[in-house]
Amino acid sequence: MAQVEFFTSAEDALFGEGGWDAVLVVSQEFALESHPELAQLVSHAASVDQRTGKEATLLLAPGLAGGRLLLAPTGDLSDDYEDVRRVYEAAEEGAKMAFRAGARAMLLLLDLPAGDPRYLNAAEVAALGVAQGLYLNPDVESQPRVRIGLMNGQDVVRLNALEAGRVAARDLCGGDPEQMAPPAFADYCVSLFAEEPVELSVIDDRQQLEREYPLLSAVSRASFNIARHAARVVRIDYNPEGEIHQTWLIAGKGVTFDTGGADLKVGGAMAGMSRDKGGAAAAAGFMKAVAMLRPQGIRVVAELGLVRNAAGSDAFVPDEIITSHAGIRVRIGNTDAEGRLVLADLLSHLREAAQGSPAPRVFSLATLTGHVVRAYGPYTGVVENSVARVSQQGQLMQQIGERWGEPVELSTLRREDFAQVAPRSESEDLLSSNNGASVNISRGHQFPQAFLLKASGLDRHQLASDLPIPYLHVDIAAAAVEKRDPLYGKPTARPVATLLAMMEEL
Ligand SMILES: [Zn+2]
Structure with a gap:
């Protein structure tokens, strides 16, 4: 520390x-x-x-x-x-x-x-x-x-809590593939929250993971047999006494190392991929700041999906059809588009948690695409679902991010984004991605939110539904480390400061 x-x-x-x-x-x-x-x-x-x-x-x-x-x-x-x-x-x-x-x-x-x-x-x-x-x-x-x-x-109390969260986010994002493999990442969280008023659970049982997080488990398939690389799901629940007015539900992508899987990253593109856990790291860091500050009236739940996307004889491959936790048959387009698979099952669990919760709002935090780096340079890309857009959640995040030195660019989800992930045959309900690198595909950082909405069942919570849920997808592929340098850049802990300020303002 x-x-x-x-x-x-x-x-x-x-x-x-x-x-x-x-x-x-x-x-x-x-x-x-x-x-x-x-x-x-x-x-x-x-x-x-x-x-x-x-x-x-x-x-x-x-x-x-x-x-x-x-x-x-x-x-x-x-x-x-x-x-x-x-x-x-x-x-x-x-x-x-x-x-x-x-x-x-x-x-x-x-x-x-x-x-x-x-x-x-x-x-x-x-x-x-x-x-x-x-x-x-x-x-x-x-x-x-x-x-x-x-x-x-x-306010030093607030700053010390925020910085404790940012330290955790940087430690977790910056750890090497062995230091911060999924079990080590989970252990770090257990000690991080040992003294805090949160409920923390770690799922490490392979059968339970395969049943409850089937897409996430597919990504982990070539890692399960290596005990120190086996997948974990960490759930952190801050639920204070007294009346709750709003509920934040956060999914964090924690790919502790991304080889690309069977669609192996080649030509030197694999180095730096230990930083593919920056989303889960930021979610844990934010939870730490919240737990230390103990705000009233708000419940915050984070689910962190910790997986090593390994290549090996048991690795999942393109063309496989895997049914998500929400019951959606997903055809794999490219195993290097694994982050959305990890997030989709986490989001599905958070969707269930949203039922009956006061004013739920959903976030996904992830180093998701090369496209966001190409499109926005060093900036975070935020994609809003319809409910978030109508209530100007993305704009709020943009304004606050600007003031806290964590600027974000806003993207609009469009019908073409849903067309990109539409089924190509009767055998599947959804295609996870095209078969190329996101950096080469137009709308490569927007359309993953279309996938996430469909695969998690959050698309059942549009504006006209009984329970409309605002959802911001936050792609920090470029912003998670300094100077857009995934190999050697120091982790930035973005967007922890923005989330905290946003929580205080809502
Ligand atoms: Zn990948």
Whole structure:
């Protein structure tokens, strides 16, 4: 675990109270009107070094905490196309520099002109950026504890809970194929929630999995006989005392390694596929933050499908017809389109949980398609079902994601998306995918939601039904790791911060 912890800090901490050893200022112009002592140091430095305030810099600052003043410039924030990620990235870089300089107790001060709604949550986002910069995968032996003193009045209880969730999401997403194989992933969740007010269950029995999660089990078929790779379904249920007003139901794709299966990934495309569990990782991380904050009036249930998509003599192959938990006969188009198979059975169970639950809403979180990377670059793609669209759930997620430095692009589900998965013969009800890579198929990240709706039975909950259920499918294939680099990019824990803020707003 990374050892970052947030504290509230008062003004006198800047000048040595409390044992702080560096002052990190994130700013556009370093005007620092309410901190004239700091402004003076900056202007002295600028008189001998024109880079001051334009590049990340460490200034010798006698009298200040630790004698170190670090300037982390955001660049121009006024441009119409900029967003709060500038603040996040500046804080991330500044924190790394402070850490390399030896700081282990940093004060964080954000100095921005007020009033621009894009930067409403900039102080919280800066704190999260610092934590992102300092995060190390748990396999790194040295994990010094770093205290972060927050000077902008941020809510530290909320931030510590959110960051605990983000740490879990990064640990789970970033673990290598053995460290975070399905049983290890499940064990991590068991300890993560040991002290939390949630009900957690792990399904590990092969017969039960094959009966209740038949599509998921097909993906796992070549892995079941290797005990340390065998599939798991983890269910986490946060159900507080008192009246419940809304119910969140979240399915997370946790493909702990994706070889592509019989449709083997070739030409070097397999490396990085241990990160194909970012959706389940984010779902677990979100649950951790919720469990620590214990909100009233909302029940949150997550189902995580943990599977290794292996190639082998027992592997499932294209053309097989497998009946989903919802009773839909699915013809397999391509074994590398396995994420939707895992999600469909989880969503079917969540559909059952939605019956009789107050105001249910459904999410799927997944690193699902290469197409979303091609279509949207580094952004998360969100596809809405009709019910979510009419109630503008996707727009809400987009607005909140923007403010929290986790921007998303909205996609529209269309009739052509259903045509892509329509049956081709009387033997099946649904085709899982075409037989090529999603990246080469138009609407490759939209049409999987058509499949998910049909295969899970959620299509029975359209607008005119007795129980319309809003459903957002969140494809984080590009956003789950930094710099769109599945091989070596640090996990981002997206969209945990957005989900938490969204939950608070609904
Ligand atoms: Zn795949």
